[in-house]
Amino acid sequence: MSRIGLNPIDIPQGVDINVDDKNLVTVKGPKGTLSEKISADLKVVIEDSTVTVERPTNNKKHKSLHGLSRSLVANMVEGVTKGYEKKLQLVGVGYKANKQGKKLVLNLGFSHPIELVEPEGLTIEVPSQTEIVVKGINKQEVGNYAAKIREYRKPEPYKGKGVKYVGEVIRRKEGKTGK
Template sequence: MSRIGLKPIDIPNGVEIKIDDKNYVEVKGPKGKVSQQLSPEMEIKIEDNKIFVNRPTENKRHKSLHGLTRTLIANMIEGVTKGYSKTLLIQGTGYRAQKQGKKLILNLGYSHPIELEDPEGIEVEVPQANQIIVRGADKQQVGNYAAVIRDYRKPEPYKGKGIRYAKVRELDMLMKL
């Protein structure tokens, strides 16, 4: 039994949700708009400013889709209200990042700089030469773009040179600087 799927999702003020017959969900909020096609097997209802997800049967597939559908909708609502972000740290001599308009320019020890165009709905910020912050309303897009940036120079296991995800402690230390 999915315990997560049973929880109702509260709809905050300023958020508009549209759900059609085939479970195509559109969520609009202050941080942007996110839409996704969810499984048509699940039953999604909006009642009293809350969203309820129900499953048609008790078979294994419907049980797993139940929790997944509820979590995807909750993530969409959180994305358009609070937003998501991933912080990447660059470590290595001569490795740095800079922002020029909508382009992210990475110098990672190759013979040429790497230029990446920001995808639609994603905002990239470079507060320091060794720090990149990827922000957006769609959790999946933010994670994918952060992974694309990281793939250009993954951290090597011995000295840690490369691009890596920041840990919570490192973020606290950077905030104090």
């Protein structure tokens, strides 16, 4: 069984954490501000340079909320200090991406290019025509936007063509001729 919720979270220099009476945790740091509502059953305690999340009982619901809440607060602290990034790679003949102002334009073998507007709070970089980097301070938003881009053309198992995460391993299949 995981005991993630029991671990304290260290507060780095330059990060300010506040908890209001409705259990809204606000984290301010050099890269920005994030806030998250924590379950009313749990208690967020700030002591010196650490934050801990405490649960009232050891029942299953409180244990699962305990680990979740601790992870959410830890992700906010890491987001406002370092930030998050996801790298995507386009594999396939004619598959390319480019940036036009605040728009990401993808050519993925469809009859038309796909245009995506850069959401607020995220930055999209295109270092080369076959690479996309999504950066931001909110881990959930970065992951969701990267997954949205990948959803347009998932990697297929025969040739490996599509949009994949850097480092993702695609299980390959043999074609019709392989026996």
